Amino acid sequence: MKAVLVKPLELIGRALPTTYLRIAAGIVAFMLLVGALGSLIAPYDALAQDSAHTFAGPSWSHLMGTDFLGRDTLSRLIVGARPSLFSAVVAVVIGLVGGAIPGMASVLFSRRVEFVVMRFVDALMTIPPIVFAIAIVAGFGNGLPEAVVAIGVLMIPRFFRVVRAETLKHASAQYVEAATLFGASKPYVLRRHVWRKAVPTLGVVSASALGYAVLGISGLAFLGLGEIAPQPSWGSMLSDDLTYLYQAPWAAMWPGVAISLTVWALNALSDAAHTGLVREAEVPVGTESEAPETQDVGSVEPALQYV
Amino acid sequence: MSRLGLSAEYGTVATPLDEPLLRVGGLTVGVATGAGRIEAVRDVSFDLGRGEALGLVGESGSGKTLTCRALLGALPAGCSVSGGSIELDGISLLDLGERRWREIRSTRIAAVFQDPASYLNPSLPVGEQLAEVLRVKGRLNRRDARSRALDLMATMHLHRPAYVYQQIPAELSGGMLQRVLIAVAVACEPALLIADEATTALDLTTQREVIDLLSELRERLGLAIVFVSHDLAAVSELCDRVAVFYGGEVVEIGTTADLVSDPSHPYTEALLRVGSLGTGGDAALEVIAGHHPRLGELTAGCRFAPRCGHRRSVCAELVALTPVGSGAVRCARAGELQLAGADLR
Numbered sequence: 182m183k184a185v186l187v188k189p190l191e192l193i194g195r196a197l198p199t200t201y202l203r204i205a206a207g208i209v210a211f212m213l214l215v216g217a218l219g220s221l222i223a224p225y226d227a228l229a230q231d232s233a234h235t236f237a238g239p240s241w242s243h244l245m246g247t248d249f250l251g252r253d254t255l256s257r258l259i260v261g262a263r264p265s266l267f268s269a270v271v272a273v274v275i276g277l278v279g280g281a282i283p284g285m286a287s288v289l290f291s292r293r294v295e296f297v298v299m300r301f302v303d304a305l306m307t308i309p310p311i312v313f314a315i316a317i318v319a320g321f322g323n324g325l326p327e328a329v330v331a332i333g334v335l336m337i338p339r340f341f342r343v344v345r346a347e348t349l350k351h352a353s354a355q356y357v358e359a360a361t362l363f364g365a366s367k368p369y370v371l372r373r374h375v376w377r378k379a380v381p382t383l384g385v386v387s388a389s390a391l392g393y394a395v396l397g398i399s400g401l402a403f404l405g406l407g408e409i410a411p412q413p414s415w416g417s418m419l420s421d422d423l424t425y426l427y428q429a430p431w432a433a434m435w436p437g438v439a440i441s442l443t444v445w446a447l448n449a450l451s452d453a454a455h456t457g458l459v460r461e462a463e464v465p466v467g468t469e470s471e472a473p474e475t476q477d478v479g480s481v482e483p484a485l486q487y488v
Numbered sequence: 489m490s491r492l493g494l495s496a497e498y499g500t501v502a503t504p505l506d507e508p509l510l511r512v513g514g515l516t517v518g519v520a521t522g523a524g525r526i527e528a529v530r531d532v533s534f535d536l537g538r539g540e541a542l543g544l545v546g547e548s549g550s551g552k553t554l555t556c557r558a559l560l561g562a563l564p565a566g567c568s569v570s571g572g573s574i575e576l577d578g579i580s581l582l583d584l585g586e587r588r589w590r591e592i593r594s595t596r597i598a599a600v601f602q603d604p605a606s607y608l609n610p611s612l613p614v615g616e617q618l619a620e621v622l623r624v625k626g627r628l629n630r631r632d633a634r635s636r637a638l639d640l641m642a643t644m645h646l647h648r649p650a651y652v653y654q655q656i657p658a659e660l661s662g663g664m665l666q667r668v669l670i671a672v673a674v675a676c677e678p679a680l681l682i683a684d685e686a687t688t689a690l691d692l693t694t695q696r697e698v699i700d701l702l703s704e705l706r707e708r709l710g711l712a713i714v715f716v717s718h719d720l721a722a723v724s725e726l727c728d729r730v731a732v733f734y735g736g737e738v739v740e741i742g743t744t745a746d747l748v749s750d751p752s753h754p755y756t757e758a759l760l761r762v763g764s765l766g767t768g769g770d771a772a773l774e775v776i777a778g779h780h781p782r783l784g785e786l787t788a789g790c791r792f793a794p795r796c797g798h799r800r801s802v803c804a805e806l807v808a809l810t811p812v813g814s815g816a817v818r819c820a821r822a823g824e825l826q827l828a829g830a831d832l833r
Contacts, residue, residue: 354606362562363594364624
């Protein structure tokens, strides 16, 4: 049994070399686990009100106290983890699929189509998230799916641009050109040689996008967009607690800590992955590994600079 | 001609065997520059028979690689063919669309380049990349492609093919990588192989081995080879005929033996004198005075004239490639000059 366990643990240890990263990964894993289990591990019903014990401070029966309706804060945090975290994951998936695939395909577009697509993506980037979310909710009704779609759609430009840049970078590698010269079609080359090169960068962007999405979903919930009361979510809990700041000044801390810990942990992981990628890029691979250029082409190049 | 056992699948030769495989006539390639379009390759013509090897020699920037790129339908951005014709098996390559090009690549025309490491995907096993061509272009299934790839690697004299198969490019030497790349190029039994500086980056022994491999393949597969190099010695080992490039033009073309022993163009003579074919010994390294013209400096008349010791006023006029002996030369004074050759070693 031990032998089986050692290897995965070793791998995790190597992937997360510092305590700092291990803590971050632990927090993310813990939050996801809590989100997955939800009401199964909540000590109380998250919706059960107890008007006799409103604004209770932390005690053995209510570890994090109760809110303005006497509901158990810990249970609400646990149950609220799912709409706060998993909806962020879904939003990132929407951005990833909606951005990465067109982003990679965009290098195949004709110049005119490319122009239109790029300007569309630019336009998408200029939309303020809150205004866009309010517009979506106004158009399709209030609810968690609408909020998730709003956040997800706004993630598209970021993924689009990153994947497009990666694709362009690796599509100019000589082995990609060679594949074309050996008779492979462009879509084939993209699928076979270029796609996998973009995956590590996509991982980094996804992790940081996840942080933004958690913040975005909670931000919308704070404004009352998304998960509808009385269902708990971290953003709406924070908003409620702020209303009663005079009665229970400590209460707003709980959802605040949950949100900031999660976002910090995700950003730490994304930063570390990015650093790892940069370090790897210093070891020459692909395009960077070019040995002396063919001399003939070299002499044409000065002329090509003006093109 | 199924020496690798594949030919049946690739159709038959379209033209009679005595017709040349490749016909390049008056090929002109223009490069767009800040100062307008410049003809970086001008009026290049040559024929190449089946199984024949033609060497293209010349200094850097003399248009060898651009000519190859034009043959492959893969000119760099900003360059385009502005005149002339290229025919492979009677098909005009200049009129081919993207789709037709894709059909021809690997199966009719293939190429190897100077730096094999950067022409293979660094993160995939080399054998897989070879099998991939056989799967996609040769329409073999996974298992057949693998065994054919192993056969091909053995044909390329790669030892322990099964072991090399699963190695990534970083684990192989330059010579081995070039062998893998040649295997990829000939996997689908093309009629024409373009070897653009394929031996330049290799050390001398490996260079020799790769040249031997190419002449072996030429014999076994009836492969025609366009062999680009700035090393006349390497060219003379492999090629029946040589075309000497200068300033984007062919200044002399002929059989290797004639061209080396009895050059007709002053540039060829100078190249022989300074090159590795000369008698050498302890004589100081000779150089040709001046430098190869850059793109903007191309003159209207003979492009070698500014560096030529035999320059006269006639050299300011445009000269055509005129037949001389077994070949052709582009020199206004070709008939009157007495030029010294070198010994083929």
